[in-house]
Amino acid sequence: MTKEWQLPPAYESDLYKSFLIAESVIEDFAHDRFTPPDILVKSVTEYFCTKDDAKIALKRFTTQLGGFNEDFDASDDPRIQAALAIGIVTVWASSEIENRYAAFRELVRNSWCVEHLWTEVALVVALKNVVFKEALLNLADQHFADAEKKLLQEYRDDPSNPTTLDDIWYGHARESRVDESSWPWIELLAKLDPSKLFKWMNSTQSLILINRVLGSPEFYRNYDLWEQFTLMSPPSFQSDGSWNGALLLPSLLRHGSMKVIHIAEGHGYSPSVIEQHVTSMFACFVDTVAKRSDFEGLFKRWGTWLTLQHLNFPDNSSNQKRPLGGQDILWALADKLPLPCSPTFSEQLNSSWEPWFYQSMLALLHSNEPNRFPAPDVRAFIEEWNLTPTEWNSSKGKSLRSHVSKYHATQPNNYACRVLGYSVALSDDFTSHWISMWNSSGALREIIEFSPIYKVSKEWQPSDASELMRTLVDVGLGILDCTANAQETFTPGILKQCATLFRALWEATTEMLSIDIYGNDFWPIMQQHLVIRRLQWTVEAKNSNDDHYSKLLDQAVDPTSREILAFVSSNYCSFISLLPLLVQNQIPKQALKDLIDQADIDLATLASSATRYQCGPKMKFKIYPHHVNLIEELAKIRK
Secondary structure (H helix, E strand, O other), X not given: OOOEOOOOOOOOOHHXXXXXXXXXXXXXXXXXXXXXXXXXXXXXXXXXXXXXXXXXXXXXXXXXXXXXXXXXXXXXXXXXXXXXXXHHHHHHOOOOOOOOHHHHHHHHHOOHHHHHHHHHHHHHHHHHOHHHHHHHHXXXXXXXXXXXXXXXXXXXXXXXXXXXXXXXXXXXXXXXXXXXXXXXXXXXXXXXXXXXXXXXXXXXXXXXXXXXXXXOHHHHHEHHHHHHHXXXXXXXXXXXXOEOOOOHHHXXXXXXXXXXXXXXXXXXXXXXXXXXXXXXXXXHHHHHHHOOOOHXXXXXXXXXXXXXXXXXXXOOOOOOOOOOOHXXXXXXXXXXXXXXXXXXXXXXXXXXXXXXHXXXXXXXXXXXXXXXXXXXXXXXXXXXXXXXXXXXXXXXXXXHHHHOOOOOOOOOOOHHHHHHHHHHHOXXXXXXXXXXXXXXXXXXXXXXXXXXXXXXXXXXXXXXXXXXXXXHHHHHHHHHHHHHOOHHHOOHHHHHXXXXXXXXXXXXXXXXXXXXXXXXXXXXXXXXXXXXXXXXXXXXXXXXXXXXXXXXXXXHOOOOHHHHHHHHOOOHHHHHHHHHHHXXXXXOHHHHHHHHHHOOXXXXXXXXXHHHHXXXXXXXXXXXXXXXXXXXXXXXXXX
């Protein structure tokens, strides 16, 4: 019995029940328990000889089967429709099969029922009639040849811009509307000669055609067919992740992953039944992929893609059960990876987004299983930032921009940047690494401040340099979070590095606030993140023992919480918007009031300013009643 992706439908619609009745008639025909009436066979034979109007002919056939009863609508009877399909296919298969195909198609396209039943009948006849089977296979060959030619003409590929793995895994290479014309031939080939279908899918240069086949009902249902083709596909990846350009295997990977994620979202059955089915299918899916001879290279490339999806679209539903997703596929495949696995990644990929996400993937794998996966080597990542002004428009500068292209650090504390920072934080001298990258980025800061790039490049702008600097500082924030909060591994050496890193991030953010007009929405929020962390250390230190890491950190970090609050309060509007964020991040109001007093900030004056800002344009100041209320509440708190 064929293994299905989906569970059987939990609810049987009237249409589905009718289809089951029709299938029972075809089953009787297969076992010689049903023979189409002679009057139907004769009438269909005459149609193929005279080729009269298909609609009229269908009506005549149906009337004959319905017994000429004008009060009975034979088109609604699944038994009659099945008999009609049996009669039409039987006569078509009797002689001149390929010559009669055009007339046969005219009949089929004018009857929804016959169109959805004829392949079932054709399979029965083909298993008994070798000549008909060969004719069907020839017609299928011709259909796919015509379909490929038409699609290659309609969707012409640019030879200078060949299909990439991004194109395949994003799934955008599809027809503008669903084309069902290939579906009967896919079903016939899958059941009569799957090797012929595989040959077509493996040889075609049309990604559109592959996606049409994978989008068919046969691949929607049939897990065994997907597994067979996945294992039959020739090696497509080298051990370092290099891809030979083959379209089929990456397409099958995408299809299989989407199916297993989709069935996890199923409805109609109890959660326990769905969970059991998903667990079984997920295990089969992972086992199949892991059996491939090129699994190591496949994992590096596809795992990097899955990491991209996970980091840019993280699941934050921590309080509820998370649905199956790409990250589960990543972990499951990693468990199947034979060790030792070389961390080498193909240099051919240096002009894409992949190297940084590959580094992040290695960091995630190390975090999940430190005994199986070593920490990633970050030397190449650090060296990338050693960029001179003349290298900005060279291959090195272009490589750096391509690597950051998928990092959407529009807001600080971006998850992808935090994981990238974690990969650096695993090294012993993480602060030196980040400061080295910052010092090496002087050319980028000059581009932002003085815009010399306009004189040397029409392709890149100062805003591109701003994007890189935002990513760099956000990576630094990620390093800080991965090290300053790791109580179990906190040592005097890490303490010193964290203190130095915080100071460097504070100075970097202050500098970027003064020169980067492209990051107007980013740098004030980055500064708020640093203020929040600095105050959290102070508050935690107040309630800790002298040897607690937070006490030591608070004493070592410069500037102090008082100095930081005094600095940010110079911009009243920004400071007012910061106060509720401090409270939301577990800064007690009493402690906040004490720190504000130590910084000599006048809450009465601040409340008056907040009231004025509240009356101003909301889009400009973004000050609301809760800001004013909080300041007034803080002012009432006594020491």
